[in-house]
Amino acid sequence: MAKWQQRRSFWTWGYESDEPSAAQRKAAAKVIGERTGLNLEPPPIPDLNQIDVRNARLKVPAKLADWVSTDPVERLLHTYGGHPLELQRALRGQFDNPPDAVAHPRTDDELEATLAFADQHGHVVIPYGGATSVVWGVSVPAGDRAAITVDMDHFHKVLEIDEVSRAARIQAGVLGPDLEDALRPHGLTLRHFPQSFPWSTVGGWIATRSGGHYATNHTHIDDFVESTRMLTPQGWWESRRLPGSGAGPSPDRLVLGSEGTLGIITESWLRLQARPTFRATAGVVFADWATGGDAVRQIVQAKLWPANLRLLDAVEAQASAGLDGLKALLIIGFESASGPQNEQIRQAVAIARSAGGVIEDDQIVCDDGSGKATGRSGAVGAWRDAFIGVNAGVSSGLGLLADTFETAITWDAWPEFDARVRESVGKVLLEVLGPHTRLSCRFTHVYPDGPAPYYSFSGPVRPGAEDEHWQIIKDAAMEAVVSAGGTVTHHHAVGRMHRPGWKQQRPELFEQALRAVKRTIDPNGILNPGVLFDPD
Ligand SMILES: Cc1cc2nc3c(=O)[nH]c(=O)nc-3n(C[C@H](O)[C@H](O)[C@H](O)COP(=O)(O)OP(=O)(O)OC[C@H]3O[C@@H](n4cnc5c(N)ncnc54)[C@H](O)[C@@H]3O)c2cc1C
Structure with missing residues (x-):
């Protein structure tokens, strides 16, 4: 069954088929119990049919009734995104602010009719894709206005593939695996x-x-x-398909990162490439995090463009790759559809070694172009499995507060930036969650002028104190990151969560200009109010 046809879990990431079993949750309870000294039992999973749902604050007109519903379970299923606090609320059966209706438009006409109805009545509209937002991007804003969540699941097709230019016209609701399934027969991939x-x-x-x-x-x-291509309350916004253009400010730039505040994206032409068949992988061990950071900077500045260049600090290297808890691990990966990557990996490893990294020659894995998987054993394979297998549901509701924050910073400010963030956040973690906390970091992305560090934290939390304690930690993290010169987010987006940090880092005039754009496109302010900036 295609992914878009599968029912999403309401209390963990992914589909109902991804939900951890009772035995897995029990095993997680044991591990967390050993770490925290508590006797833990996984909480029961609520029955959505038994939950009292606030009455819908709107009436669906007959002409929309085929695709807009006020069904209570539908509304519960669309209440939350993927942030751990949201998942915990769902697991507690707490759904204080569900959308009033959920739309599943199947065509442009149905989407237009939905938006026109909402605009006419001043109802809030929340564009909804996979609901994996970890910044509260799909949650219903507080207040009296009724809200319609517009689930784009029926926009699930790849409409055209241009094999000559290597691009495809793809509908907005297409899920990752369904997209790759459609491209694979053409030998292409996003x-x-x-x-x-x-x-x-x-x-x-x-x-x-x-x-x-x-x-x-x-x-x-x-x-x-x-x-x-995007539908706004004022009509369609569609840009011309071009490989590049210097014609003034780009209309696509306003759509990218608009987070549902300017319109509902219905489709896009995206650039594709041939599927890689040549790969090369290496895991280089460093005595410490700082030396690893130096190696990464030198590799990325050599412009070798590895597909993977992930540096894990000692905590992460131990937890997800089985190292000794003292050393950092740098995972280097190259891939290509056109030729062996032996030379590229050799050069990157040579740089890493000269910066102090350790790897035996036989731990560098290069494949033969047959397309067979490589680098799936040892520390690199262990890290890959942990990365792909991530699921919050296993530990949700077990008295552990865990989250991440990510940023980017120029190399000139690194590693002082890291020291400052770790000191500020570490201090607050200790005060709020006590001594059994963890704070770790990895680089998810790297640029010639700076890394994108991704921090994870966790620690035991008193039941009922999750939201309050999380907010104290989040405020400290946001303040540390932005005041030390970083961005409030490198890729998780702004949503409703990162508004204060984003406000601090953007020019005031830019905010005014953006608000003016929104007033032009969405004069009644129906689209995702409270995301990116406070509503007017
Ligand atoms: C376990 C996990 C891992 C993650 N890893 C990454 C990662 O590696 N990289 C990364 O960038 N992010 C990551 N995220 C965050 C999240 O997956 C991304 O922000 C993702 O792009 C959201 O896509 P979605 O389809 O789930 O959108 P949703 O969560 O449904 O929506 C996100 C925002 O986009 C808006 N939106 C959605 N669809 C449309 C549309 N058609 N038109 C207009 N607005 C729309 C929504 O209103 C909302 O503001 C992760 C999240 C989780 C839970």
């Missing part, structure tokens, strides 16, 4: 793999400027966008 790839959509990627698995070069979805 090769944009955010960690949420199995559950997130093309429209969501464009709306949030997602970051894929490429650690260098084509890091964001931006790099693949040829053109976009």
